[in-house]
Structures are given as C-alpha cells and as structure tokens.
Amino acid sequence: MGAPLSGAASASGLWEALTDRAATARSALHCWVGDRFDSAPWRQVVRDAQAMTAGLRRAGVRSGTRVAAVLTNTPHAVRGVLAVWLAGGALASLPAPARGLARDEYAGQLTGICAQLGPTLFLTDQRTLDVLPASLGEHVPVRSWESFVDSGRVDPSPPGDDELAFVQYSSGSTSAPKGCALTPRAIAAQLDLVMSVLEGRPGGEVTASWLPLSHDMGMFGCLLTPWAHDFELWLSTPERFTFSPRTWFGDLAEFGATVTAGTNTALHLSARAGRSARLGRGLRTRVCVLGAERVDWDTLRLAVDAFGPHGLRAEAFTPAYGLAEATLAVTATPAAQAPRHLVLDAVALADGELVEVAPDDPAATRVVSAGLPGRGVELVGMSADAPREIQVRSASLAEGYLGDERRTREHFRDGTLLTGDLGFVRDGHLYPVGRVDDVLSVAGRKVHAREIESAVDGLDGVRRGCSALVGHYDGGGLRLTLFVELRRGPADYRALAERAAGLVMARGAVALDECVFLERNSLPRTPSGKIQRHRCWPLFSTGRFTPLATVDLAAG
Template sequence: MSSDTLWDALTGAGRTPFRSSLHCWVGDRWEGTTWTDVVADAERMTAGLRRCGVRPGTRVATVLTNGPHTVRGLLGVWLAGGTVASLPVPARGMDGAEYTRQLSSICAQLQPELFLLEERMAGLLDEDLRSALRVRTWESMAGTGVVDATPPGPDEPAFIQYSSGSTSAPKGCVLTTAAIQAQLGMVTAMLDGRPGAETTVSWLPLSHDMGIFGTLLTPWVNDWTLHLSTPERFTFAPRTWFGDMAEFGATMTAGTNTALHLGSRIGRSTRLAGGLDVRACIVGAERTEARTLAQVVESLGPYGFRPESLMPAYGLAEATLAVTATPVDEAPRHLVVDSIALADGELVEVDAGAESATAVVAAGVPCAGVEVLGAPGDRLGEISVRSPALASGYFGDPARTADRFVGDTVRTSDLGFVRDGYLYPVGRVDDVISVAGRKVYAREVEQAVDALAGVRRGCTTLIATDGSGRELTLFVEVRRRLEDYRPLAEAVASVAMAKAAVALSECVFLTRNSLPKTPSGKIQRHRCRQMLDAGRFEPLATVRLG
C-alpha cells in the first residue's frame, strides 16, 4: 500500500487504474468482476444509503457475510460517511433465539441508524428485532444513485469490530480511519507483495478481523486478485481451500491452525488439480501447533508447498489485526519446553521426547512501527502492545476501555515471551485454571489430548466445574461412537497427568459439532460453561475418574 489515503487506495483515485479482480463464491459457482466495477457499484449505492439516513458519523450495523453485495456495501457505507459496525455471525451451536438475544444486546448499546445484511441472512432476524431496528438488505441499495463522497476523516471512527466472543460476550473495538490505514500498510509490508501481481484465496469470514482486513482489504488496496470463498463451503469441504489455491495459482492466503489441519489433509485423500506456488500462508487467530505445520509440509510438499511459505502470526482486534508475523521466506521456529514448568511461568527447555515436553511456535517479529511489551525472554508475562493501529477503545464501555487501554498501549490478556526478538504466544489469561494452588494451562492439556486416536482434533475443552479447580471436566468430541468409553477416558487422564500434572475428575464424550465455536473455529469456553450449567449438552457417555 502506498502513501495514498485509505479512501484513495480503495477507490483507485489518482493512480493507475485497477488491473485485478474480485471473484466471490455464490451458490455453487464463482462470480467475478473487476475492482473498478466494485468501486462503481459501491458509489451507486450511496444515494439509497443517504435516503436511509446514512450521513457522516452515522452508525450502520451489519453482518459481514462473504458475498459480493457485502463487499460493495462496505465501501458504499464509508463513501456515504457512515461508521460500519460489524456484528458477529452465528457461532456454531447457537440457535436462532440465542443469536437474536446476542444481536439485540449489541444493538441496544450501539443504537444504529440502520441494519444492513444480505437477503439470505434476513430470515435470521425475528419479528421483534426487525421492529426494533431499521433493517434493509444490501441488494435493495444497489443502483440507487450517487452522492458526493464524505468518508470518515483520519481520526474519526470508521469501523467497530465486534469480537466473535471466544472468551466473553462480544465487545466492539472502535477503529479510526488512520488505524485501519496503518494496519493495511503493516500487512502489505509484512507480505512484501507485488502491486497488481498477487492472487489471494480466502474463505475466512469477513466478520472476523483476519477476513476483513487481512484477506479482503489488503488485496483490494494493493490491486491483487481475490478469490473469496465462504466459511460454509470450507466447513462442508475443507479440501476446497488448497484446491482453489492450486486452481487459481494463488500466492497468498491465511487461516487458523485448526483450519490448516483440516484443509491440508487434501494431499492424503485426493489429488490437487495442479501445483502450489504459495508465497505466504498466514497462520493466526489461535495458538499455532508445530505438528500442524509439519503435517502441512508433509501433505502439500509434493505439490510445491514450502516450509518457508508458512507465516505464524499474532494479532488481536484491539490492534486492528496484526502485531507480529514470521518474515517472508523464513521457516517457522519453535522452542520445546517443559509444560509443567511453563504453567508456573518458567521457561525450561527440554528434549522433544520428554513426557512433559510441549512445543511453543514463534509468531514472528513485530510489524513495522509496533512494539511488544511485558513479555520478557526468561519467563511468561502478559503481552502488551504499542501500535499505530490500536483501537481507540471499546464502544460504550469506558470501564473496560480504561482497564485494557493504558496510555498508548493495550493489555492483551494473552501470555507469552520474547526470545531473540521473536514473540512466542502461549495462551490466554482466561485459559489459566488454578488447581490446588498452582496454575494449569487448559490449552496444554487440550492439545495433548487432541493427538489421541479417536479424538477430533481441536474439539476438546477443559473446564473447572466447581469453581475451585478440584473438579476438572474434559469435554471431548469423538470421531466415532464406542461401545466402551472408559479406555479412552483413562488414556485422556494419563495424558493430562503427564502434560500438566493434573488429575481429571471426569471425561464427557460428545458427538461431532457439539462444542460451541466461533466462525473462525475457536472453542467458546465461556459458552461451554453456560451450556453445561443449562444442561444443554447431550453426552454419549460421562466417565468418572479417580
């Protein structure tokens, strides 16, 4: 991205015309158009938006689904002067009533002038919510006419990113135009992409920061071709991710650790239509596992995928998106440490074959202009970030803003350490469970259990069910039903003891897709607890241990 303003970069004003194109998966096929036509269509939406009350400073709520109308509408709202408030899409396991309550709660605080969404999403809103909000579809704004562009100024709010709620109820990060522009500049520099010469493939939800800023706006402002699939298509057929990469000769992509595990299995079960020429595959949104990276190279290496293409990164919505990333053309690095000592905040390197060994993957070095603070190299600390792309706070929540945003830094609530300039994220503060007076990282136990035969990878969660840590329950989604679950429960308990020196009280075995997840694939631990308290799980078996 050049020194153009964000709006000049998105509209192509004052520069060489766009040469690249946008292709969206619609129904069962690709629909393509040039970025130039995307901009023209967005401009022709502004009159309709203005008639619906969108003016400078107006808050417009939306559910950013992966579709061509949404992409055009996003720019249209900005050109009409509005602030886009991106609300979460339904999480896995969330029924219509629960989703309506979530949207109602957010909108009661947000007080949007307008609620926009694709026609196919309109049915998710019940009559009470429709009557309380001014609901319109993106499609109804198309071709309504052009008004003079009045986009948000540099220091004005342009976007409110409501989190998907992996650790708590969604909260809205307020991002100025300047913060977004700074972030897109960072990601562009991080990727070292060639203007007008890269091709990106993505299925990531636009409602997630990786999707909207990483794989939509970054290609857009750099005039890269984008093939935008959908989370639903990926969930139904994970092989389509790298299948699309091979078909379109993609050089850029991004995804989560869990998605990489699922998507890269294509090389084992079927063949790709062609080779892979991937310059950068950003891996973020959750802790990256060394074994996943090794699996990707093993499965896709025969198609030309290189270890140096993998770019573990770290970021958060409070910093717009990226904070650190592995340099281009550098293979990921990791440290093997003792997991029990790690829970006490100590970094003790051990042999990879040690029973309590765990691999911590580096998430790269700080992006240009970013400082990572509070994560010393000799022990764990809470990561704090100073960045020109920081949010200005949480919408309508001054108390939480004052707690997390301190001066020109943000406290991330993530734990990690810096070694030789590289950040090693370990886990969330919220993932730490106190057991008999000591700390246990739930994710260390979960990752170890994920490796057991019969367990669905990325589908386990550890919860202290009595509030004191004396009763620890591990929820496990299994690959297939068993006649007797005790042997698997005992194997799970053995792994938990070896990795974290904790004794499980019980294992609860569940069918596929029982655990609630965010659209990007992270388990919502707080919703697991709510579902447990409400008796909403229907376990295949519950095995008491000890």
C-alpha cells in the first residue's frame, strides 16, 4: 500500500506527499471547466501552488494566520489549498451557498463565521466572488484565487504537527455551522485511514468525483487522498452532476475509474438515470464509498440492477460512516465485501429496542451497516442490544470547534467525540439509525424522523430522499408536519397525505398533523445534498415555501 503518511503521527509526511512526492508523480489532475476537463500533471499543480505563495505572503498570510475560503472544484481552488499552507496559513473552508438559502441569510452566515474566525483574507474563485455579498468586504479583504497566480514563490512554512491547519465549517443539516479545527497530524492519520479502506495502490488508482471540495468527503477523500498517493483524478463539479446525474457513472466508465464516492441520494438519482445509460467501456470501479447520509438498502439494489450489466458488482459499494469532527471517515465496509443489513421492527427501534422481523412485516425497516472501524479508530460504549449515541476515539479527531468552547465541551470529552448520532454494533459492524436531534418526543414516544422519511420515500409520486418530518410547537403542543417533494403533479393530495399518515402511525405509532406538498427542489439542502430539517418550518411559516397543497390531517 506504500509508506503511510502519518509515520509517528507527524505532519512532515503529509507535506512531503503533497509537494516532494507529488512533484515526481506520474499521474494527473483533470478539473471540469466549462464544458471540458482541464488537465495538468500533479507536479505542475505543485509548481503552480508554489508560484502563488509570494502573493499570499504579501497579502498577510504567514504562520499563525487564518484564511477563509469558499472552495469550489476549480483548478485555481485546488492549487490555492496547497498555496495557503505553504505560505504558513491555516485554511478555513466555509459553507458554499445551500439550496434555498436567501442571499441575505448567506451573507449573514459568512460574516458571522468571519467574525469568529478572524481571517487575514477571504478567498474564492472569480466566478463565485462576483456573487458574494458586497458587505463581506467590510469585514475582511476579499480576493480571488486567480489574483495570486504567478505572483512568485517563497520558502515554505506549512503548519506544524499540532498547529491549526484546516477548519471545516459544516453546511449545517441540523444546526448552525460549526468549525472543526484540524491539525496536520489529524489529516495525515485520516489519509492513511482512507488508503487502508480503499486498499489503495499508490500510482495505481483512478478516481472520479463530483463532490464539492467544501465538503469533507470531497476535500479529504476525493482530492487530498489522490493527490498524496499519485492517483489519476477526474474532478467534476456538483453543478454538472445536479444538471445531469448520469455524468457520474458516465465519467467512471469513460475514464476507467477504480475509486469514487458519493451519497445515497446521489446514487439513487444516478441509478435511475443509468438504467438507460450507454456505458460503452463498462465499469472498472472496485470501490464506491457511500457516506454523508444513511445508506438505503433499496438504493443499493437499484444501483446493482442498473450498473451490474455494465460490470459493477455489489461488492464495490462501500457504505461508510464519518463526520467532519473526525476529519472524514470513522467506519467503512471492507473493500470487496458486499454491504450487509438487518431487517428490524421500526416501532421497536424507536423505543430503543432491536427486534428482527421478516422483510414483509408492515413495520419492517432495513438498516444498512456502515462497516468496521478504520485504522486508529475505536467506537466507545456501543451496544449490540440497543441504539446508543455513537462515541468515537480516533487519531483523526478535531481539536474541537474553533471559537466555541461550549460546543467543544459538549462533544469532545477526554479524547472521545460524542457525535450526536445514534447507532448500534453487531459483529463489529456499526449500524447508524439516526441522530439524537432527529429523535422527536411525541406524547412520551420517541420517533426517529429519518425512519419515517425512508418509509415515505416508497410512496408513489414522492421523490426519493425528498421528505422531511418536523416537530414544532403551535402553542397547544407539539405538531408533526411532513414536507414532501413530488415527482410530478397534480396529485390526489388528501389521499397521498392519508397514506403518509398511515406510514407515520405504522412506523412511529404517532399521528401526523399536517402534510405539505412541494415542487421539486424546494427543500433546503446543504451543498452535499443533506436536507436541512431545522430550516424547513421557519421557511414554511414565513411564507418562503410555495406549497402545491397543504393538508391538515388533524382537522379531519
């Protein structure tokens, strides 16, 4: 597998891999620009990054400073990541604009983060710069990556082992963005973990990805791992994928990619599009890591049906569990092993019990394994008998949340991360089942919102992965509202709402009060595709949604 980057948990191996080793690499980076891929060998990428450092230094970037950035999948952004480090700065990756987020809200989010971060500079590519709020420049100098191209080279002074190197701000699927503070030591350990999961061969893999670099899976899994290990990398964009989901597996086939990664929702979209795709060269992909959200068993079956005739085996799919607080990955299904799942009673699961049932049981739900702990990872206090909060010890843990001592104390305790996710362990495999803050307490019952949403996905006319169950108070107690995007319209909204209510009762033993039907692409999402459940009710109650119909089930 090649020499590990971390060595004795030192940063030197990381910087060597991204500079000296990359300077002699045989492989190349190919970035989607406009309507084609722009190609350059990794050694040229390194030289270009080095040639940006003098300009960054003149702009105030040096050891101990912080640089804020909205990272897009452009050639200049890729080079800028290394350039900031070589100039001595710590790079903070701020959220890209989330779907459904108003311009003024996004401006407030960015300025709030910058007030906490205290950056010397704010950087992004020129195209994104043109749409950023002008008010941002009142708080921090705002520049484009392009403005530093060929500005000169200085002696490198990257962050040391335990110094701040990267701050990953989440896009906030459940709460306000948190800045996970990462050291080179943690990053190096994570790249070793990813390589062990992939059973990767330095210089012998081809990666294709569209995941945003503003997301941890895009940055560490799909950019830095190929860079550090001399993989050929075909880097597309989330915009291209959104416009045409078939491009993901089309790229895998065209370029002979052996490694890729994505989300469950993205796989479902691609599989639906791929049923009629012509993948003439076939698929050589041996590892397709699936993370960022829970993996659905039906999605895996759909993908095998769609892509199996083109050479993709079930063993290629690698469900994984991770989070930015652990840099990226925590657990993953071993390479060349087919995903596994358990069929459980959803109502019992909501009550904290694990009861296996027959697949045709009305309350059955399929829970997919997220695999085994990776290199240097330990799951703490987990049970095989009941869901508990997932607690993690890892060589890749963040130092905490930058500038947020309260949240740091709540989630980082004595070298252990309290994730806020729920899961259980069977035969060493982790089975995530939801989040603590996805658990709604209704009349003394615990309802796992994601379990309900997964069941609603199966209703005819509902877009898969496009529903959100929200609890809110109206002065008379907690009400449950289900937001649903439809594949098409019009529909018999009352009948569909009643079927959804039946599923809520069957799966959660609670009553649904209201069902709000929305057009496609209405629900707010993070750039990686996760629904921001916490924003749904405020958007609806303030008139920011335009519903196709609202059915009040409580009124009869």
